[in-house]
Amino acid sequence: MNLGYDEIIIETTDLLSFLKQANKYHLQIFHLKQIKVNTYCFYVPIYQRYKTIGLKLKINKSIGILHYLLLLFKSNQLFFTISFIITLTIIPNYLYQTKVKGPIPKINKELKTIIKPISKKLTYKQINNLYDKIKNNYPIDYLNLYMQGSTLHIEYTKAIKNKKTSLKYQDYVARRDGIIAKIDVLSGNVLVKRNQYVTKGEVLISHEIIDTSGNSKIIPTKGIIEAYTYQSIEASSEIDDFAYLLFKIRSQLPKDVKINKEKVISYDIIKGKYVLKMDYVFIENIAIREEL
Amino acid sequence: MISLYKNRLIIKYYQELLSLDNHLLEFKIDNQYLVISGNNIEIHYYSEDEIIIKGKIENIKII
Numbered sequence: 001m002n003l004g005y006d007e008i009i010i011e012t013t014d015l016l017s018f019l020k021q022a023n024k025y026h027l028q029i030f031h032l033k034q035i036k037v038n039t040y041c042f043y044v045p046i047y048q049r050y051k052t053i054g055l056k057l058k059i060n061k062s063i064g065i066l067h068y069l070l071l072l073f074k075s076n077q078l079f080f081t082i083s084f085i086i087t088l089t090i091i092p093n094y095l096y097q098t099k100v101k102g103p104i105p106k107i108n109k110e111l112k113t114i115i116k117p118i119s120k121k122l123t124y125k126q127i128n129n130l131y132d133k134i135k136n137n138y139p140i141d142y143l144n145l146y147m148q149g150s151t152l153h154i155e156y157t158k159a160i161k162n163k164k165t166s167l168k169y170q171d172y173v174a175r176r177d178g179i180i181a182k183i184d185v186l187s188g189n190v191l192v193k194r195n196q197y198v199t200k201g202e203v204l205i206s207h208e209i210i211d212t213s214g215n216s217k218i219i220p221t222k223g224i225i226e227a228y229t230y231q232s233i234e235a236s237s238e239i240d241d242f243a244y245l246l247f248k249i250r251s252q253l254p255k256d257v258k259i260n261k262e263k264v265i266s267y268d269i270i271k272g273k274y275v276l277k278m279d280y281v282f283i284e285n286i287a288i289r290e291e292l
Numbered sequence: 293m294i295s296l297y298k299n300r301l302i303i304k305y306y307q308e309l310l311s312l313d314n315h316l317l318e319f320k321i322d323n324q325y326l327v328i329s330g331n332n333i334e335i336h337y338y339s340e341d342e343i344i345i346k347g348k349i350e351n352i353k354i355i
Binding site: 020023028029042 | 310
């Protein structure tokens, strides 16, 4: 298969002799045509150019892919050719930047410099080693390393430390009187029911269960028991200002409770002072661990 | 060896090209003479052992 041809125009009065001479040089000739009197045009494969030069034939023009490939190596285009080859072969084999995607800026900064700016692309083994190195040195849960083009991508998520849960076996007792509103127990023997009235100190969740054969077992306890609790709060002032007294009372309310009901019981003058008395119904967690 | 392929006359293993113009071609093959005459005869391919000819060929003689 011929990939390119040189077009040659010769002037001769004896074409036959020329053809015999071409035969001696084993030159292949294509499309031999007479274009003028004693002027002939033909094509010779580019790979036979050394024979063409040997026969001292002048190349008029060249065609074909081989011709364009040879043009690339001409001195005035050598720079572009070398640049092209470098772009195509050498540059894609190097890593030029590292992109880090993660929530901790300090780690991001350190990981960006974990690989030198221009370094050879990593092999799978090197990526695995880098993965282990990062995993061991930084508090990271999820880590993903991959190369895309000339960029190394590092993606990670912050490590979430799981809280160690230690099992506790104390009973839960009521810290104040109330009517049970909600029972939310993860573990333990619940001794109360909804709407049951309990008094302070009463056991709500027990660590002990007794099976059908009468044997007792100890189980861990954990849970919340919310109850309606009732509380009266009063505040006094020397001036007649209901709003101020109401504010004073409300500022005394415990923070870990929900107010279910709020009712004014009395607003009197007692011993020259204005006294406001309020009744509250709270919903609060009344279950606390019994101290040993 | 002479053969026809796609309106082209292929002459293989010729010994010598004796004459050449637009109307006539003469070869020496197997110590015999091959004369091809016609109009607008052109050499499509020429090498040391093969010639492919195209054009309006009117006569082929082996002498």
